[in-house]
Amino acid sequence: MQTFHPQPIAWPDNAASIRAQVRSIIAAHPRHPDPAKRANSWAVADPAFSARLGAEGLIGMTWPKEYGGHARSNLERYVVLEELLAAGAPVGAHWIADRQTGGMLLRYGHETEKQRWLPGMARGAIFACIGLSEPNAGSDLASVRTQARKRGDRWIIDGQKVWTTGAHFSHLMIALVRTAEGSQRNEGLSQFVIPMDAPGVSIKPIIDLTGGHDFNEVFFDGVELPETALAGIEGEGWKQATAELSLERSGPERYLSSTALFLELLRHVGESPDPAVRQLVGRLAADMWTLRMMSATVAAKLADGEDPALEATIVKDLGNSFEQAMPGLVQATIDIDPASTTALTRVLEHLLQVAPSFSLRGGTREILKGIIARGLGLR
Structure with a gap:
């Protein structure tokens, strides 16, 4: 039976200088007054x-220089990501472009699309979103009904995507659509690069229960695209999209989303916490360190050209469980006045509301369990 095999991580020799560079950038940027934003x-x-990160060469770090990248290693990039997330830096604008879209374009995109989008992404000036989920499909990614039809040398897109993170500020979408009429499930799907300002694209915000605006519905009404907008091979979209999910599921964001709460907890309890708090801090620190090594192992495997899809899925599932559980554990252990407005209270209040959503993004827990079971030969 295949299991997760951690491996020694050959951290780059310049890791310390990279950390210092990132911390200097964060220190110089105005901090949001609301600690919940961290x-x-x-x-x-x-x-x-x-834009500041782009100017410092910290976006598109692993991309070739001819497309605006910096030809650095995956583990150098990993060091940057964990520094940014541990500090609660506001990286959401460029996150998807840097994590997924840029790599996808490099691997599958037409040269015209690479030249159009990649340099701006590396500068931190062009942002991207992913068009996967659709209405009335739940977590069934293969239930794609958005259609792409060929008309001469143009593709015509009609349909709808939902829960599209960041669509309202993005410049392009990588969308999974059905190109083979009458095809079923994961057959006959293709990926397209869709400019968000193309005629026929409209966006409707989805406001969550906390008043936040992360998600959107996106509608395509006769959107015309050139042949170059097809990414990769027609009909291979499912294989391409699922391979990209390894990047989405394994990064440090899968266990560091609640780190701000851990740090505020340490500040709140001081150097001499009671035994229950001491035990909680030890448990959280041990879990976080273990998840860090698992996540970095996946990054190292990706850097070696391997496809650690199973390991990435395990990291995502365990990481989400960890960061979802943290707010409840802190609430149960620390005596906090709910009327107070301390940094700890603000962060805890925010995470208690949003943490349930952490296991939805990148694949629900039920979907992930099925993938892990298949990878282990259990189904």
């Missing part, structure tokens, strides 16, 4: 901060 910060967009 929790789940990869969903907090700040285009000015993204």
